[in-house]
Amino acid sequence: MKVVIQRVLSGKVVVGGETVGEIKQGIVALVGFEKGDINSYIDKMADKIVNLRIFEDSAGKMNLSLKEIGGELLVVPNFTLAADCRKGRRPSFQSSEDPEKAEQMFHRFVEKCRELGVPVKTGIFGADMKVHIVNDGPVTFILSSKDFS
Numbered sequence: 001m002k003v004v005i006q007r008v009l010s011g012k013v014v015v016g017g018e019t020v021g022e023i024k025q026g027i028v029a030l031v032g033f034e035k036g037d038i039n040s041y042i043d044k045m046a047d048k049i050v051n052l053r054i055f056e057d058s059a060g061k062m063n064l065s066l067k068e069i070g071g072e073l074l075v076v077p078n079f080t081l082a083a084d085c086r087k088g089r090r091p092s093f094q095s096s097e098d099p100e101k102a103e104q105m106f107h108r109f110v111e112k113c114r115e116l117g118v119p120v121k122t123g124i125f126g127a128d129m130k131v132h133i134v135n136d137g138p139v140t141f142i143l144s145s146k147d148f149s
Contacts (some may be wrong), residue, residue: 001037001105001145002081004030006137007054008080011074013123014130021121026071027054028133030064032081033105034145041145042105047061047110049073053137066118073113076123076131077106099126 005027012022023090050067059065066073083091083130097105103125113120123129 001034001041002032003045003049003142003143004078005049005052005054006133007139008074009134009136011131011133013074013076013121014132015124015127020124020127020129021074021076022071023072023119023121025069025073025136026073026118027066028074028076028131030076030078030081030107030131031106032078033102034082034095035097037097037105037145039108041107041148043112044148045143045145046101046109046116048143050113050118052141067116067138072121074121074123075106075110075113076129077102077125083103120145 008026008028010024011028013020036103051065053063053065055062055064055069055071057067079093082096083093084095085091098125106125110120110122
């Protein structure tokens, strides 16, 4: 499981000209699943993102979490995160989880984030999405389930 998170002032996902998910201040999370990912990775990743202290406190230090600022989370499925670009010039997607299983994992991840008490909006799994982000900072982090194993 790979996740790219960005601290944002706002974010939205548009599918076919219609906004399907939109947030104000918070985090946009691009989420990709790989073969071998298990439920405990999903649970740990949700907890990490919701509680990661990447928002500024009154002293201007990154010391507050999404939950602490009352922010929102926009979760966007992104299978290309599992690509392997080490060889040649064309990405390989052999390590990407199969779409049916990845969709189940995506929904589990979204539910886990909601259970942790933050408002969650999403993109649409498998859709051609246009993602609009107003990055705050910019502040961007790359997280991997390999860090949990």
